[in-house]
Amino acid sequence: MKRTITMLIAFGIILQLYPFMAGATDPLLGIRDVRVNDDESFFDQGRADWFVTEQGYIYMVWEDFRETYWSIFFSRSFDRGRTWGDGDGNNNNDINVVDDPTGLYSHRDPSIAIASNSTIYVFWQDSREGPWRIYYSFSKNGGMNWSASVPLGGPEGNQTEVISRVVNGTIWICWLQELDGGRGVYMTHISNNGSLGEFFRVDTRASEKAGLFMASSDKEVSLFWEENGENRTIRWTSLREEMLFRGEAEGEQILVQSPNTGYVADPFASYDPHGNLLVAYEQESYGMLMVYYMIIYPDGVSVGPYRIRTPSLNVTYQADPSIVADSGGNIYFFWAVGEDVNHLIKGGWTSKVGEEATDVRIIDWTIMMGPRPTEPQYTYAMMARGETSAFLVKDAPLVLWEDSRDDPNPSKPEPENSDIYVNGYPKRPDLPPEAVSLTVDSVGWDRAFLRWERCMDLDFSSYVVYLSIQEGFSPGPAFEVARVERRGVTTINITDLEMNTTYYVRLGVEDAAGHINLSEEVSFTTPINRPPRITLISPLEEITVDREVEILFSVFDPDDDAEVTLYLRKGGEQPPGEVVGRFREGEEGLINFTLNTSSLSNGTYLLQVVASDGVNPPVREDFPLITVYHPPPEPPRYLNVLTVSPAPGSSDIPLRTIFRVVFSREVNPNTVTTDTVLLNVGETPAEADLRILDDNVTLIVDPGVLLPPHTDCSLTLLPGIESSDGWPLDGRGLREPSAVTFTFRTGADDDRPAVLHHSPLGIMVHPQTEIVLEFSTWIDTSTVGRGVILLKAGAVEVPYTFTYDANVSRLILHPSSLEYSTTYHVIITRDLLGINGLPAEEFQWNFTTLPYSYAPDSDHDGYPDPLDDFPNDPTEWIDTDSDGIGDNSDDDDDGDGMPDKWEKRYGLNPLLDDAEEDLDGDGYSNIEEYREGTDPKDPSSHPGATNWVLWVVVLIVVTIAAVVAMVALARRKEHERWWE
Incomplete structure (x- = not known):
């Protein structure tokens, strides 16, 4: 028993020392896991963010609860993460960035960035204003001292998930902004001088968003976020530096769509040293959480998604992925793994895009304290924030995570302590790029078109084509x-090859480090070059021409785009002659050329076609002889003026004059314009209507208005007027093109106003027409009005208003209203005076408006609107008694007090007021008969007869009653006597 206890104690001591023992041989950094924060108490630290300088210095911030409220702490490392703090080799000197003496508010989710002037900025979300708002602080001495906390500003509402990155020394800040209907993605920047830029929005739609992440290169930033809706997606957008400063965004795209049975989340992205964008995310499907990655190349082509690691059957949890790639094109992956009862941080590597992580190893050297009681698949060594966990320091991969190894109560479902730890993965050597497959698409006599697969390696530098006529050659600079x-x-087109030669070619793919990998050798043979072939099409026999001749031929060159030259020489001249045309072989080899011979002298000519491909001797073909003959020119046939009216020089032409010009030959009407026919009244150009009559020789010049009295006028015809066969005007008979001017003078204004034109005319005039009167002289408008110009419909005069043109010789009458199917009379009386005081000549005419069948029927009840008392009610069209109720709904259509049914029953007219009439002539009106209930058709049935009958009935009843009383009285007396 004692031995057993002793062994258990020894085993426990070994377990406690295992992290230090393992750390001593750690192949990643050469040290054990490094804790970043110096907090020895059991408080949470997490959500770390980092910035790495060119010197390899790491600056880090995180949210920290050591002061019993959430605040932001800062530390730094000058030896690639081995030690943190002030550089004395000990992990110490964590610095609180936030100035919150009250300790009443929360300050969380920090991000750090360093401007090109070495000023360090830290951003976080802060609750001191009530809603979450973005605050920041800065340090100008390496993080030892910090400025007061400053609100970033921007739109009102909650601001969360702030993240900052640097592009060419400018710090760009991005966050999620609360909006109506969800959240939007907003950005701004801080310049080197500390000034804040404009705020602008990146996304295009307010929705539920989370997991915001930003990556940057020296040219652009890329933003990623989860968009949570019915279909959960990860969306992204990329903004070049010039777009950022203009506040422009091209709109987001869907990077990846969630599967039908799960979701996608937690995007992480980084740019490699070559500008390739690497993206990792987690995806849940069928109860399994897996990690994936994609690559987006600088030319916009994307590949993936690829699975980072296929889980084993007993692993259902892989999450919080991060991804980086070094200058050699090696891709490093880090992610959290739940394996059996352990929850570990693992790392892996690949050098080929599209492959899964290999050489997968545990990154965190944690002794697991056991599973959670409620969730045995989870333990306490977890990544803090997958989106910002992995980074490069001097081209070597590091990863930070949130670690609960010091949890004081590991048996509880949730850890009570977490710290920020960092470790690394062994940097892999630069490997040569993958070779690609090379094919020969097509071969010509002096060229070959090559095609190959796209290289997917991240450190790609160039494709190199090696060519030799030796099989099995060793590629080098000489080839x-x-x-x-x-x-x-x-693809590439290799030119300047020798014909009828076999070539051998290999394609090398070179990376940024100068490594080259070669394709398999392929060969091709160039064919011989065949000469072009000329086929003459037209003309095929000798011809005689005056001006032009169409030349048609074809050239076919199977190997080249042959150059074609046309030579022309006169009989007796030495070849080759004058070049009259140069061409290239067309797509179909057909060449159509017009040879203009108008400048050639009379004679016989030879036309020769020469085709040259630059390789074979030129090919020549001669057309049949072409004879050029120009007949003697015919005498000129200029256009002349025969007559003009009124006669030129007249001094008393009417004020209303139409000029008529008769030419010697037919005129081209397209040459008669206001540029070739000029009318002047006094010194002022005047407008006129120009038209050529059907005889094509007569020109009408109509000023359209009255000319002023006692005024000189001129009509000028210019040589631009041409005959139908193209000869210009010789107005003065000089046998050359010449203009001519005719002069006139108007007479006195002593004419009585007479109607020259009037409208409308006919029997189909629309009721909404205007009445136009054009007079021979100007009108005194003060004499215009009703009684002077009459507009009548039968005997009824129709009111109107009138307007007139500027020359007061044209009146327009505007009737108040015209009816359909009505004849109107217009009468001009002598009371209308001209401007000269003379009375007008009497004139009248008639016109008739459209029939009612042309009038609109708004309610489509068959009754046109002018005849419909209810134009918008299809159930009514007439209101006989004008009481506002249509006849179909009115019990008394004529409003005479007698219902329509009663009138129809007794033969009266329900549409005519006949209440006071006496239909049966009995002395009582129809309305009296109706009121007394008698028959208006029966003379014996009337209100009087009814009273007589009543009196007779009353008299009979009284008489009977008296007789009955007398009989009863007599019987009583008799009865009394009997008793006596």
Whole structure:
């Protein structure tokens, strides 16, 4: 028994010393796990964030409960994480960043960034204003002293999950902002001088968001977040530096969609030294929590997702992943694992994109204190925050996590203490990149088109093409023929090859360290070069031309894009002649060329086609002879003016004049414009209507208005007017193009106003028309009005208003209303005076409006609106008695006091007020008969007859009553006598 107890005590001591023993041989950092914080008490530290300088110094912040309220603490390491604090080799000197003397508020979820001027900034969410708001503090002496806490500002509402990163020395801050309908993603920046930039929104829709994470390179930032809705997704967006300063965002994209049976969460991202973006996240499906990763290359191409590690059958928990890659293209993974009863931090590695983590090992050297009683699959060594856990220090991978190894009560379901720990993974050597497959797509006589697979290695530098005519050659600089430095370019056209030659080619993939891996050798043979072939199509026989000839031929060059030249020489001249055209072989080899011979002298010409591919001797073909003959020119046939009216030089033309010009030949109407026909009234250009009559020789120039009296006018025709066959105007008979001007002078204004034009006309005039009158002289508008210009419908005069044009020779009457199917008369009387005081000539005309069948029927009851007392009620259309109730609903349509049914019963008219009439001539009106209930058709049935009958009946009843009384009295007397 004592031996057993002694062995148990010894075993317990060994277990307690195991972390230190293991740490002494730790292959990762050469030391045991390093605790970052110096808090020896049992308080929580977690949610750490880091910043690594170029010198490899690590600056870290975390949320800390050691002062019995949540605050933000800071520490630093100058030896790649081995020791923390003030650099004396001991883990000490944690510094509280927040100035909160009350201790009444919470300060949580910090993030750290260092500007290019070495100022350290720490951001966190703070409860001192009530809602969570983002605060920050800064230090200019390496974190030893901190400024007062400052609110960041921004939109009102809760601000949470702040994270900061640096792009070219500028600090960019991102957080989740409370909005109506959810939360949005907002950003701003702090410059080197400490000034705060504009706030701007990154996402496009307010929704439930969480897990915000930001990664940065020297050119851009990328943001990731969980979007929780019916379909939970991880969304992301990337903003280049110039977009950040402009406050522009291109909109988010879905990075990954949750499976139907689970969710995706906890995104983590980092840029490698080559600008590749690595993303890791966790995914739950069918009760298993797994970790995945993706790669997004600088050219925008993304690959994945790939599973980081396939869980064994007894592991259902893998979460909080993080991912980094070194300059050699090695990818390092870290994640939390629940294995049996242990909950560990594991790390793994791969050098090939798409593969799972290999060489997986436990990162945290923790003695497990046992499972949680309520959740045996979990223990207490957990990552603090997967989104910010892994980072590179001098190209070596490190990871931090939240660790509960010092929990004072490990038997409780939740840990009561946690600390920030850091450790690393062995840096892997730089390996050569993966070789890619090379194929030959096509081969020409002097070129070859090569294609290969895209290289997926992160440290890709370039593709190198090696070419030789020796089989099995050893690639080297002497055989290099091309270098492609863009990962996405996977084809090349190798030119300047020799024909009929066999070549051997290999493709090398070179990484940033200069390692090269070669493809398998492939070969191809260039064919011989065949000369081009010319086929003449048209003309195929000798022709004679004057101006132009269409030349058609084809050139086919199976190996090249042949150059084609056309030579033209006159008979007797030495070849090759004048070059009249140069071409390249078209897609179909067909060439259509127009040879203009108008400048050539008369004679016979030879046209030759020469095709040259630059390799074979030129190929030549001659067209049949072409004879150029230009007939003698015909004499000029200029366009002349024959007559003009009114006669040019007239000094008393009417004020209302239409000019008429007759030409010697047919005119091209397209050349008669306001640029070639000019009308001047005095010194002022005047507008005029220009038209060519159907005879095509007569030009009408209509000013459209009255010309002012005693005024000089001119009509000028310019040589731009042409005949139908293209000859210009020779207005003055000079046998050359010339203009001509005709002059006139208007007479006195002594004409009586006469109607020149009027409208409307006919029998189908719309009721909403206007009445237009155009007079021969100006009108005195003070004399216009009813009684002077009459508008009548039969004997009824229709009121109107009127307007007039600026020259007061055109009146427009606006009737108050016109009815359908009505004839109207317009009468001009002598009471209308001209501006010269002379009375107008009498004039009248008629017009008729549209029939009622053209009127609208708004309620579609078959009665047009003008005839419908209820145009919007399809059940009513007439109201005979105008009482506002339609006849179909009115018991007394004519409103004469007698119901329609009673009137119809006795033959009266229910639509005519006939109450005072006497239908049967008995001296009583119909209304009296109705009121007394007698028959209005029966002369013997009337109110008087009813009274007589009543009196007769009363008299008979009284008489009978008297007789009965007398008989009764006589019997009584007789009875009395009997007793006596």
